[in-house]
Amino acid sequence: MSGTTSGFEQARKTAEGLAYSSGFGNEHASEAVPGALPVGRNSPQRAPLGLYAEQLSGTAFTEPRAHNRRSWLYRVRPSAAHPRFVRADGGSLRGAPFTETEPDPNRLRWDPLPDPAPGTDFLDGLWTLGGNGDAARREGVAIHLYAANAPMERRVFSSADGELLIVPERGGLLLRTEFGLLRAEPGHIALIPRGVRFRVEPLDAVVRGYVCENMGRPFVLPDLGPIGANGLANPRDFLAPTAAYEDVEGQVEVVSKFCGGLWTATYDHSPLDVVAWHGNLVPYVYDLRRFNVIGSISYDHPDPSIFTVLTSPSDTPGLAGVDFVVFAPRWLVGEDTFRPPYFHRNVMSEYMGLIEGAYDAKTAGPGGFVPGGGSLHNMMSAHGPDRETFDRASAAELVPQKVDDGLAFMFETRWPVTLTAQARDAGHLQHGYDDVWQGLERHFRG
């Protein structure tokens, strides 16, 4: 698409061979038309090629340089040129604060979302499970799932409430953003910063996955401490788009999520009209299979913080608003060790999803923890290996073992997750989840 205009009719083949710019938190620069980026300044008296210069700030102007995120966009029309937004029905999408239900200490698990009705696009297909915090205070998370089978046609979406971490579980997505195109397949994650407009085209007949809407501070890579200068998610594996724009006149519906509600305005052009940009506030994709898994090579099962891909820090050092954690293929070699996740009660609240295969603490199969499903273990709720896993792992011969039959993840958040009414009453909520811990017999020989 570089160097040319493009319309909505752009063929899917544009998704192949996308050009990316690599790195995390660094400065990127990209122009779809040579000469579109001003040299030596951000806002010249007249921006090149008759473009409008516009800054997008993801952090306060004055935040420390190490945390500061902003980009400069050079666009056909300034974002300010738009009509009035009016309130729209959010469908199955909900926002914080979550007040529809009473916080529930029970351990809960869901099967995948039912198949979407024909003609469901990504935005219509968003279904909120629950969350915490308050969008107006810029803190907390909302946990959504999506199931879609149609492209977003002549409409774009953005969330002013938070950045959107998209975790595809089934089918690929082509994300057309203000910064250019990203492709995300199952096993990848995609991140759309707060306020960035985008639309989604499914690359398969049905697409499905999870979304963590992080209303707190933008996700960063965790510090590595004694691990050293490398490891976990390496910065160079994060890929930002290169500039690509739509020079499209005609009606486009622009939907914005603001303080939990959806608002819509009909523009007379596509706002995905950024011809060049530079900065460190960017959408990106990351292949979770690139994660460098670090673990114990002696004994004991380390806490899963060792699997943190991205963390959204809070004001308290070491306490995340939300962590995104991946359970990627790895070797287990611990001696005299119960190798699966241990029994525990956690002050943090854990929502888990499964991208493929099985998870080593849970029995796979129908009615279990299945791809596209999810579990919620809220603050202090007791959980851990199910009975079958406990029996198996307690008796296993402790030879080196490769755990490579699945890809699971966790959104681990500082506050309990309050469900939406639709998640509490869902037909795909499993009943009898507690039973997986029944029959854990006493073995005490005191």
Ligand SMILES: O=C(O)Cc1cc(O)ccc1O
């Ligand atoms: O509950 C879970 O399965 C997630 C988890 C995994 C692990 O390895 C240790 C603790 C933990 O909460």
Ligand SMILES: [Fe+2]
């Ligand atoms: Fe846990």
